[in-house]
Amino acid sequence: MSTLKGQDPAAIESGIAARLADAGITDQAVIDHITEVMVPFIEQAHKVRESLSELSNLAELDALRVEVLGKKSPFIAFMRNLGSLESDIRPVVGAQANEVRRSLEQWIEERKAELSHADLEKRIGEGTLDISLPGRAHPIGSQHLISRIRDEIIDVFIGLGYRVAEGPEVELTFFNFDALNHTPQHPARSASDTFYVHDMSGEDFEGPEPSEVLMRTHTSPVQVRAMQEQKPPIYILAPGKVYRRDIADPTHLPQFTQIEGLVVDKGISFADLKGTLDHFVREIFGPQRRTRFRPHFFPFTEPSAEVDISCGICDGTGQVDGATCRFCSGVGWVEILGCGMVDPNVFEAVDIDPEVYTGFAFGMGVERIALLRYDIPDIRMLIEGDMRFLRQF
């Protein structure tokens, strides 16, 4: 699209004359007439163009636009009447008038864009905030530290193809001890270590303990129930609360959260147990942590082991800045869980053939991991519900 050229009347006139000549119109009277009609419009257009820069806001611009291009403006009225012109000159005048209109529209648009931009800039400038002011939000709550760690651990094992199994917190001695190869005189059975619950069944019970109903001391009964209900392959994780008769002090609670794992399948070996726990430790404690398996004894596994992880404070050296590492007492290792290959006696109690299937089991205390990870001085903080503690996690 071309825009109007020239401003002085002579230039405008010669421009009009040239256009008429192109159209083959040579009659001077006609040329004069057209020139007379068109020149004021063109001059006015140029004046409008000049005045645009003086306009300071969009409202003024809009008013101007209505004035020059609105339905009631003389120019638009003229354009509407083009049809009344002689047919030979109509196209020439029409083209010229259209050019005037397009030019006006373009200039106004350009100015409008300038003013809009300035206007936006101005509004943005006025809206500058103190961005250091605090935001506005409804506070969200925290997950309990123990649940958080529990969920992290569950996620690791779900990734390894485990499912989560659950069971009652009040259990029978059969599931908690007998089926787990605890001898009748095993000290954990004693009423000084384990909470016994009144049996309301009215059945007779004889034994050195007060009852055959107890608060589970580990989540292993969940494993026994799983092995009774389900045929191998079994890949389960059993998280949950367990209870032991400990007086609450900075390092003990009568309740803690245990996570046990059980795998029963063909060809499961101690090597698999090691690889699984190595993976777990790296996922939960970091890729640089190492494990150490020390032979140990548990009634329900054979062979059994305790697992240490390299101390995260001294990186397993036992020394921090030349002094004994306070965290691991200079040992370089921190005990983290117990594990082993499922004892054939346990398989027998749940009718799984130990000549066909082997398995491993492991168990850990979530509170212990929490205390290790965050160096929390008093385990009782975990059950107090102090908002200032809970909100940190």
Added chain:
Amino acid sequence: MRVSLDWLEGLLPDGALDEMSIAELTERLDMTGTAVEGVETSGQIPDGVTIGQIKSKEHHPDSDHLWVTHVDTGEESGLLQIVCGAQNFEAGDKVPVATIGTVLPTEDGKGFLIKKSKLRGVESFGMNCSARELGLGDDHQGILVLDESAPIGTAFKDWFDAGDTIIELEITPNRGDCLSMVGIAREVGAVFECTPTGVLVPEVELVEQGDAIDTLATVVVDEPNLCPRYTARVIRNIIVGESPAWLVERVNSAGIRSINNIVDVTNFIMIEMGQPLHAFDLDRLAKDESGRAKIIVRRAKAGEIMVTLDEIERKLTTENLLITDPSGPIALAGVMGGMKTEVEDDTVDILLESAIFDPANVSRTSRSMQLISESSLRFERGVDPSGSVSALDRAAALMALVGGGTVAPGVIDIYPEPITERALTLRSEVLDRIAGDDIPLDTAKEYLERLGCAVTFTDDMQTTLSVTVPTFRPDLEREIDLVEEVIRLWGMENVPPTLPGGRERLGGLSRTQQLRGVIDKTLRAAGLNETMTLPFSDTLDLAKLNFETGEKDELVALHNPMSSEQAHLRPLLLPGLLNSVSLNKRRGVNDVHLFEMGKAFLTNAGRKLPVETEKIAGVLSGLWDRAGWNVASEPIDFFDAKGIIEQLMRELNIDRLRILEPKEGELSWLQPGKAAILMLGNDPIGWMGEVHPSVAGKFEIDDPVVAFEVDGAKVIKYAKAERDFSAPPRYPGIEMDIALVVDEEVAHKDIERRIKALGKKTPLADVHLFDVYRGKGVAEGKKSMAYRLAYRADDRTLTSEEVERVHEKVLAKLKHELGAELRS
């Protein structure tokens, strides 16, 4: 088990322990299943301590308790001037001297560096040391004055026979055999490939003399199942007195106090050989008709009474096995002796018992009496019957040696069914299957032989071992036990880590577990913080709530609670949470928003296991947050809790929550008028409301607390898995506001229900209450409820005439049924 390395050294071939550092020893023991719990070293004398002689001793010119000494430490450069505060020495005495640069041991392990110093103006070039400063004992009253023969200038540690190192070992319950020095020597030998010498120090020869034992004593065992072997000897004419130093040192090293030479010998042999012994005063034993002391091993009669050595009178049951004489009990078998026949200073003749008792019986007796002794610990874990007589003989010979007596000829040995060595097999295939490693069978054979087993290959293919287990390893009962021993010595660290191969398994959470996660996240998103409380219930707390169990329900009671406050299991979570609110308020934390997901317990007659209900409970008090620069803060009330419940229902896709007012007496811990029963259909799923101020007050809470508790399993059951989709409206709606003046008694739900009832036939899309107003312009006893009604049709744009028509109908209905007036 405290193990003296000095003692252990004597049981192993010469130099076996010298080859390794203590760190190596403890590390290998750790890694083969004998955890080292501590290392105590006495007498680790530091370098730089030299034997010196005090050449002169003069008063410090500026102190009345310090001395200025000149000490010859053999240095060619001359005597050392040392300022010294001790008073117990004279010129000419030989003393240990810490020269400059020596680091003396300190309790914090950092050590104390000896530097050139000035004491009140006099220079000092070292320190004359006390026993404690050298870590040799507690004596710090004065410096350690040495024997005259001490060679001047010699390093003190080369001359002085330094103390001992005690390692504290954790013996797992299966390894009773390691509760003895001989057993530890065997274990260390197996780990380090050195066979114990079998020589016990001091070596003694048993000399028998005088009347034969059958003329002096007789034994009857009534309960051979509980006492599979009973052996005894008589030692006569001993003199009870102090033990010699070596014996005191040995029993002390094991953490046992020295009593007298006779008792010390029994303890020494128990520690050395693992066989608990008991010495009776022969003369105080009641005699049979032929004048012989008579021992009867029998069960106690119900209610029988005896006084044990700790001077406690114990009431016995038929569970308890006794050593008795014809007059009554003289020992609680395997646990503790009795007062009546105790060896005392005037004891002359002794009947020495070396017997085997049933592990389970000893365990039950000792635990039921809370009487755990060195003896009972060993019997519980199993003592080798094959060793009873050799322990008895050695003890008798030692008693004769240290007590100056004679051993009567002969042994009483009642052993009706001698133990046989167990024969097991170990298949190579099983070993490798369990280990996940290739352990050569001849390596396994060697390990088992080191542990004292007799091992042969059963076949030419060398795929199976035939293993004869020594009687001192009763824990090796099955093939798997042999596998464990082999892996232990092979080294668990040498087994390569692998992951189980994957077949037929898919990990994941069950729907219930996933929904529990949804509940947890929803409550946290709503602003509640998860907490955890104990499952015990204080009946006092329940009384504060005026809580009563349902007609058939009973609280779950513990037989052996830690305290009376923890005697039951909680029937609801609220008390624990209220205690947490109270704790926060007392600590100055006023804004409390907590929830807990945990079990509640109830039982009833006939039940064995109680009913465990998974509860979701919350408490809120104070403000959500402090008022901010751009946020107002309102005190938490009933509707905050209700909002949370509504959000929870939304997230679980449950749309039929109903709120009922509790009947009188129900939910006794809530404030009447601010309490609600939560219903899904006709099933009550929980409650919510404001805790009754008097209840909160009993928990020392002054502010309003709102709380809720719902049955987790029920809401999970009702949660709808499928969500219905309906297309977002395509046509615009029209919103109309109405303010209705109604009687106070008219509830929101009365209005809402009536409006919605029209909904099915009319294009009414939503009813939203946006204001409740009482006060100016509204008559007393009335309130103004302002609703915004949204009208919309799914298939067309509604005309305003259409909407007006419906709207009029709504108003007419409300006016007619509820007396509602439009507020002008």
